[in-house]
Amino acid sequence: xxxxxxxxxxxxxxxxxxxxxxxxxxxxxxxxxxxxxxxxxxxxxxxxxxxxxxxxxxxxxxxxxxxxxxxxxxxxxxxxxxxxxxxxxxxxxxxxxxxxxxxxxxxxxxxxxxxxxxxxxxxxxxxxxxxxxxxxxxxxxxxxxxxxxxxxxx
Amino acid sequence: xxxxxxxxxxxxxxxxxxxxxxxxxxxxxxxxxxxxxxxxxxxxxxxxxxxxxxxxxxxxxxxxxxxxxxxxxxxxxxxxxxxxxxxxxxxxxxxxxxxxxxxxxxxxxxxxxxxxxxxxxxxxxxxxxxxxxxxxxxxxxxxxxxxxxxxxxxxxxxxxxxxxxxxxxxxxxxxxxxxxxxxxxxxxxxxxxxxxxxxxxxxxxxxxxxxxxxxxxxxxxxxxxxxxxxxxxxxxxxxxxxxxxxxxxxxxxxxxxxxxxxxxxxxxxxxxxxxxxxxxxxxxxxxxxxxxxxxxxxxxxxxxxxxxxxxxxxxxxxxxxxxxxxxxxxxxxxxxxxxxxxxxxxxxxxxxxxxxxxxxxxxxxxxxxxxxxxxxxxxxxxxxxxxxxxxxxxxxxxxxxxxxxxxxxxxxxxxxxxxxxxxxxxxxxxxxxxxxxxxxxxxxxxxxxxxxxxxxxxxxxxxxxxxxxxxxxxxxxxxxxxxxxxxxxxxxxxx
Numbered sequence: 221x222x223x224x225x226x227x228x229x230x231x232x233x234x235x236x237x238x239x240x241x242x243x244x245x246x247x248x249x250x251x252x253x254x255x256x257x258x259x260x261x262x263x264x265x266x267x268x269x270x271x272x273x274x275x276x277x278x279x280x281x282x283x284x285x286x287x288x289x290x291x292x293x294x295x296x297x298x299x300x301x302x303x304x305x306x307x308x309x310x311x312x313x314x315x316x317x318x319x320x321x322x323x324x325x326x327x328x329x330x331x332x333x334x335x336x337x338x339x340x341x342x343x344x345x346x347x348x349x350x351x352x353x354x355x356x357x358x359x360x361x362x363x364x365x366x367x368x369x370x371x372x373x374x
Numbered sequence: 375x376x377x378x379x380x381x382x383x384x385x386x387x388x389x390x391x392x393x394x395x396x397x398x399x400x401x402x403x404x405x406x407x408x409x410x411x412x413x414x415x416x417x418x419x420x421x422x423x424x425x426x427x428x429x430x431x432x433x434x435x436x437x438x439x440x441x442x443x444x445x446x447x448x449x450x451x452x453x454x455x456x457x458x459x460x461x462x463x464x465x466x467x468x469x470x471x472x473x474x475x476x477x478x479x480x481x482x483x484x485x486x487x488x489x490x491x492x493x494x495x496x497x498x499x500x501x502x503x504x505x506x507x508x509x510x511x512x513x514x515x516x517x518x519x520x521x522x523x524x525x526x527x528x529x530x531x532x533x534x535x536x537x538x539x540x541x542x543x544x545x546x547x548x549x550x551x552x553x554x555x556x557x558x559x560x561x562x563x564x565x566x567x568x569x570x571x572x573x574x575x576x577x578x579x580x581x582x583x584x585x586x587x588x589x590x591x592x593x594x595x596x597x598x599x600x601x602x603x604x605x606x607x608x609x610x611x612x613x614x615x616x617x618x619x620x621x622x623x624x625x626x627x628x629x630x631x632x633x634x635x636x637x638x639x640x641x642x643x644x645x646x647x648x649x650x651x652x653x654x655x656x657x658x659x660x661x662x663x664x665x666x667x668x669x670x671x672x673x674x675x676x677x678x679x680x681x682x683x684x685x686x687x688x689x690x691x692x693x694x695x696x697x698x699x700x701x702x703x704x705x706x707x708x709x710x711x712x713x714x715x716x717x718x719x720x721x722x723x724x725x726x727x728x729x730x731x732x733x734x735x736x737x738x739x740x741x742x743x744x745x746x747x748x749x750x751x752x753x754x755x756x757x758x759x760x761x762x763x764x765x766x767x768x769x770x771x772x773x774x775x776x777x778x779x780x781x782x783x784x785x786x787x788x789x790x791x792x793x794x795x796x797x798x799x800x801x802x803x804x805x806x807x808x809x810x811x812x813x814x815x816x817x818x819x820x821x822x823x824x825x826x827x828x829x830x831x832x833x834x835x836x837x838x839x840x841x842x843x844x845x846x847x848x849x850x851x852x853x854x855x856x857x858x859x860x861x862x863x864x865x866x867x868x869x
Binding site: 236243249254255256259260263266267270319326328329332335336338342343346347350351353354357366370 | 435511514515518521525526529534535537538541544545549551552555556562566568631710778
């Protein structure tokens, strides 16, 4: 197990466990949300790491304009396909071109993480909004105090 | 026109509630938003019914979103199991929506009703999306849509403790969701695909790598957290207790059920029974946790002083029966688990609605305030009691059909000590249901309670629809049993 080669994964694991620990061990509700954010950041890093291909560049189409144009034509065909709902054949024509001289990193994990970031933001916003409401209703955001207050009845 | 609808039915299933949600906010007025919600949920339920009919006759329906074929685009994959769960979720959503209008007026300011309905439809859309999708990452996205909406649904409860309950639900839910996300990521890392069918083909050759092992572990733990498998259930009791009555009924009947489905889908449909159960031996730990959950949660339920909390702990126990069936990894066992998804959804949904009807009149769900309620509100109490019989597993209720199927499956595996334990666990249900029955019927109602009337019809009707269904499918259990068996066979057959 080469520590240096898996550098990113070590960071991921440390961040993940830090976040997890903060969620579990902290009593302050805001800090728990922060822990959740650290955990989510670790996951984002994990996904982005797996998308990287050795020697690969960003997934920006680098071929000559002619080929790109051709690709667009294929794209148009694809749309017609929708209406007929024809399941036979037609597998992503642009990829069937001659081998590319450029190596690309896999863009899919990045795209997935865009979604995960949005989800993370929404969760954080909702969580913080709840903390504000909890503070208004109970006057504290410390879990231990909240438990005492809750046992005393609504 | 009709053709266009039928051809794109899997998409409508999710798009209807998803796009219906913002329209609720545009309608603003509570009555309009409610009418719209009822319309959308019933249309959604109709979609699910047609889908189930179609898939039972033929193979799985692979629907390409936007016409993009599967490696590039996201597909929706409807097989009998998915369609059955879709019908449960959207059916309960439709019935509960009838109840929402009046129940909410007692529990929520009218200015917030449109927002509540929007969250309700979003939650429904998320749950349906999780069930119908054939893409692993899509499961996560819909999971978060439904979860975020359900935190809101819980947090809008009338008691201030609803806020802390929603917060804890959020932390547990976000943790579970993130775990599932990690698991999906690691599986993607090994296979380069997110399509469930492709994953199922490409995972077995690499299943000996540690990455696949870890990915399956994360997904199992994440899903178990979200489905409230004992001992990961701590978020559940408060969330069900302090949420508005509508939320308690809807969430208890749908959200944990969908997570059970997701766990079954990943374990059997993607990682495969040989890997998950024969190689890793997931069956035994699940069986032990399920059985402990049944006993511990039922025992805790006995000591509750709040009816909703009692039902919440009973839910944790009932989830145990579902997981117990699934842990056997035989067609009969999985069929029993799937069957209980339906039977418990209608039973517990109906009971929460009945309790909500009592709370509407009495303003409380605490046992001491409900003393003698059976004499004042006999119709809603009877609905609760008949539902309670279902939890116990009395013959002629849906609960009995499940218990019978579960016992048969356990017996066929030679696990007779477990079968006996399951039978004995019914006694605990007798105690906690009996406790409510005793309080409701064998006490003189207080002066304040005597002044109350029976709950209005628009609350009683939905409660009785669900309880009635649990009785109908208790007597006439052949249809649900047949569908559950078909679903289980196709799931285990890898089709």
